[in-house]
Amino acid sequence: MTMASRLGGGFDPLGEFRRLQNPMHRLFGQRPLAAATGFPAVNLWAGADSVAITAELPGVDPADVELSVKDDVLTVRGSRRPSTDESDVAWHRRERSHGQFQRMVQLPFRVDAERVEARFADGVLEVDLQRPEADKPRRIEIKH
Template sequence: MLQIPENTGRWYNPLRQMRSAQTDMSRMFDNLRLAAPPEFPLMNIWAGTDGAVVMAEIPGVVPEELDIAVHQNTVTLRGNRPAENLAEDAVVHRRERVTGAFARNIILQFRVDGDKARATFRNGVLRLDLPRPESDKPHKITVSRS
C-alpha cells in the first residue's frame, strides 16, 4: 500500500521510494552467485584445414609453470594462478577473479601434430598453434576424363 508522508513540506515522489528499494535489493543480492562462474581460462578457438589456434587469457600465471599436453585430438592445459597476498586485516568487498589450480581440455575434430605444435605467451595471453598432420589434411582429388 502506498503511503504519503504528511507534513514533509516537499512534493511526494514515488520514484524516489522505488529507486531506494531497488538499491536495497541490489545490495542484498550483490554477494550471491546466481550463475556458475565461467571456466578459467577463457578461450577462443579457431580451426581450419591446416589446424587450429587457441587463444587463452591467463593473466597472473607464470608461463614456465604451464603444463600443455597434446594427445591425438585432445589438448590439455594445466596451471595455477596464485591468490593475491592480502593483509590480515583486509576486508574483501568483491572477489571475481578465479585463483588456484586449473585444467582445461580441448577436443578438436582432428588429430594434432604434437611435434609441430607451438605455444607462445604475450601480455597474459597464451597462443597455441596446433597443426594437423599432413596425413589428416583433406586432399583434393581431380576428376579426369576416361
C-alpha cells in the same frame, strides 16, 4: 569470471557460435555449451590446415602452465596465485579466483604433436596446432 559481466552492451561473442551451431555440433560432438565453459575461457580459430586456441590466463606465470596434446585433445593445466599471501588484510573486493586448474579442449581434427607452437603474452595464451600431413585432405584428379 562471470560471463554475464562480459556479455553486456549488446555484445554477443557466442553469436557466431550459435550461427555455426550445426557445423560445430559436428566438430565438437554435440557437447552442450554449458559443459564446455570453465577456466580458462578459450576461443578457437581455424586456419587452412591448422587450428589456433587462445585462452585468457591473467596473472598466471608462464612457468606455471603445462600444455599437452594427444590426438585431437589439448590439455591446459596450471595454477593461479592469489593477489596477496598476507593474511592480515581487510578485503574490500574479492572477485579473482586462484588455485589449480585443468581444461581439456576438443579440437576439430587430430593434430601433429610435434608441430605445436605456444606463445604467452600479457596473460593471453596462444597455441597453434597443425593437421598431420597424412590426414590432410588430398585433391583427387578426375580422369577424362
